[in-house]
Amino acid sequence: MNFDVVIIGSGIGGLTAGALLAKYGKKVAIFESHSLPGGAAHTFTRQGFTFDSGPSFYCGLGNDKPSLNPLKQVLDILGESLEVIPYDPLGHYHFPEGKFPVYSDLEKYRQAVAKIAPEGAKELAAFESKMLGLYNCLKDIPTIALRSDWQLFPILITNYFPSLIKSLFQVGIISGSAGNVMEQTVKDSWVRRLIDLECFLLSGLKAEGTVAPEIAFMLGERTRAGVEYPIGGSAAIIDGLINGFKRYGGELYLNSHVEKIITQSEKVTGIKLKKGEIIKAPIVISNASLWDTYQQLLNPEDLPKKYRQEQLKTPTVESFMHLHLGIKAEGLENLTGHHVVVHDSHKDITVPGNTCMISIPSVWDKDLAPDGHYVVHAYTLEPYQGWEKNADYENKKKQRSQTLYQALEKVIPDIRQRVVLELIGTPLTHSRFLRRYQGTYGPAIPAGKGLFPSCYTPISGLYRVGDSTLPGIGVPAVAASGILCANTLVSPQKVEEIVK
Template identity: 45%
Template sequence: VGAGVGGLCCAALLAEYGFDVAVVEAHDVPGGCAHAFERNGYTFDSGPSFFSGISSRPSTNPLGQVLHALDIRLPTIKYDAWDVHLPDGEVFRCKADGEAYRREVSRVGGPEALAQWQALERRMDPLAKVAGALPAAALRWDITAAATVFPYLPGLMSAGPAALFLQKPFAALVDDAGVKNSFLRSIIDLECFVLSGMKASGTITAEMAFMFMERNGAEGEGERSAIEYPIGGAGAVVDALVDALKKRGGSLHLRSAVEEIVVSDGRAVGVRTKAGRTLHARKAVISNASTWDTFGKLVKSEHLPPSWRRERTSTPMTDSFMHLHVGFDKSGLPDDLECHHIVVNDMEDISTEQNVVAISIPSVFDPNLAPEGKHLAHIYTAGNEPYSIWEGLDRRSDEYRQLKEQRSEVLWRALEKVVPDIRSRVDLSLVGTPLTHERFNRRSRGSYGPAISAAESSFPGPDTPIVGLYCCGDSTQPGIGLPAVAASGMIAANTIAPLDRHMKLLERISG
């Protein structure tokens, strides 16, 4: 149920395992929050555009592992840097290189920030090695998991007592390392927020250890996973997953919104669409919808323990997005224009409303995404736009149009930091609101995802109290982000697959 990246990864892998698979999707295009769309010769990413390790063989990145398992090879452009625009006009250059990153911390934050960053690095290094030691491909959510995880135990144990921090909030490790410099704390909060939608106090250390490993590598012990952008955009990844599904006998049913996950005698036996069609499931139903939609709408309440359902449907939400998609004239712009930028308006509290803005200009990598002589950009507030101020508005009303103009101004100002005369260059501009995000991505209240703080709880696994009903996507382990949802799809598929088939696939992609 749902053709987001997590759902497509799960579906294609189940087809690889030999199951008959049908995917039902409400939208007219697959991909969920990662779908692509075309306007006037421009091919825009609707959401994520930051990829890592998807072309590596083998890969430490879960999405890369899925692509490897499905024998998908995508052409990509590899790069190693992005820019963070700070409130004082300084540009902090983030580079996927440990030494270069240290130099930048020293240049912008000073010697105190550098010393404290190096202290944190020393604490992170053994955890980063552990983060890459257990591939998501080895995980399953049943009693046979020990068989697939056992070969990786030596690597997992290499961190010793430090491994206890992996399940704690990253802020606990930052505090333990003695990081007090305000600039460095803000940069750390920023990196956590962009990754998980929460600051260091709510982001699990394991997630940051994985990012640290991907960006910096275990220096001197092999190559880093490359930061890369797929030719054709995020839509090329989605198309490849759909193609892999269909080549293995699976089917994709678009414009097929699910009304109900059908349960009989405590078992999920199929789905019924809003058009009245019923698809029967012999083995399982997997929901790629959010926890609020799955257990608040698709599964009737009488099929779930009341306390369990209440816990899932009361999961806190992150805020939503403002989106701006722009096609513009590129004449006179530098050839070395960077693709990715983060604009921060206030360093005091990274998570405040409309404070952090992300910018992607992928046509610098793939000119075919835009008409000749043009660039395209996707600018968005990073999960910090409140849904409440939009709730109930008529999208055809003057009030809605005025609010769109007002709330998108922060996006234009952010893009002006990269292209100062952008407003005079515009060929096409499209503004999306939380209502847009909710409507086209089928996201409850337009949310980025669950706001599950590592200080209080953890993301649930794929299993449910209903036999044969599983979940994947950003409401399940490991959480939010492309690598995480790919991992969730892989874990759900592995759990359903027989152990021997799982072991064979793992052996094939591990070498």
């Protein structure tokens, strides 16, 4: 088999790059190790319950308003649309100091915060105003038009000059962390913790480690576009990308684990599947993580020694404990879908088990669960180290999942009596089903302490997409990585033809 482009992995990074390249006229194939596509965003079904394995928090996917979400921009180009259910409040935060709703509208959100910290709420307004200033100057440059090579500059100058000039005034904030802005605006220790929490939910790092544009976009978009859930869960998104990909001639091979990337004289020539087959292509894009690509898929001698060592030293965010539950829904008619529980104010929010995320998407899409039932997904950080499949594994699993049950009890006090299906996932489960190095959430590169490597590698013809290439773990950033990589591989004229 010969292709113009071969992609390793069908995560959102691989699918967006693949679908765009197919639309640009390239002969593209994606090889996915798993039996299900979507990577961290895959959906699975057990006993009539449909579970999201990862993301459930989405913004700007509907057709009501023009979207700045790079994923939506790709779906639009592919002619795919999603049915979504908007909701507000977008969630509830449960701190030991109090529980409050998080509204898309920032004024309403601050009023809720003011009930716990009246002075802090005013400081939060100053923080948000700085962030929205940054968002307002970046928002007019659509990701779908961008690329990762020098040809970006003429595009920006010709098409987006006013935004570029506005951005120059924000240069100090753009290149810094959300923590820098917090330092300038917020003294209240509880509101600082709240900002740290919002940064942590997005990047896996607190404010001082999270790049400011990431938070600016999150605040700007949730205010402008609101949040919504796609009917069918993340599978609907993955199906949309795959439909578009296939419509333009793309080929997707599931159960096709890639064992090696083949190189010759520092140039990529194709891939070797675990089944033994060799697939030739002058361009290979890896959607596997940085560590999986450089440690497993390439041989040590394929990369410059120093580059390899430095890349493999990239710090990782921990893995996860997961609870996927099917529960009886009777009496829970007013339940809302997203909750974040912080158990202990004296512990750092990043301490495994202390911050628990909860998502109950069947409150929006009833078809995800059998009649009279809900699907629940709760998760928290958990280190990979120390987990092995030994005699104690099942015990440890039960014990480490208790923090998730305790968090759920804050939302549904009698949760334990309602469970009809229980699936507990550990870092070993996460790394196995997502094919991710040590089950990591992604790279922990703090703002100002290192650069994300973009789509380039030292090997000619080998590119990378996904959450270890651009700042901002999460669906929009990952879709952006796919766009930037695909656009870099074709001429600016080709992109303009398709994108306008």
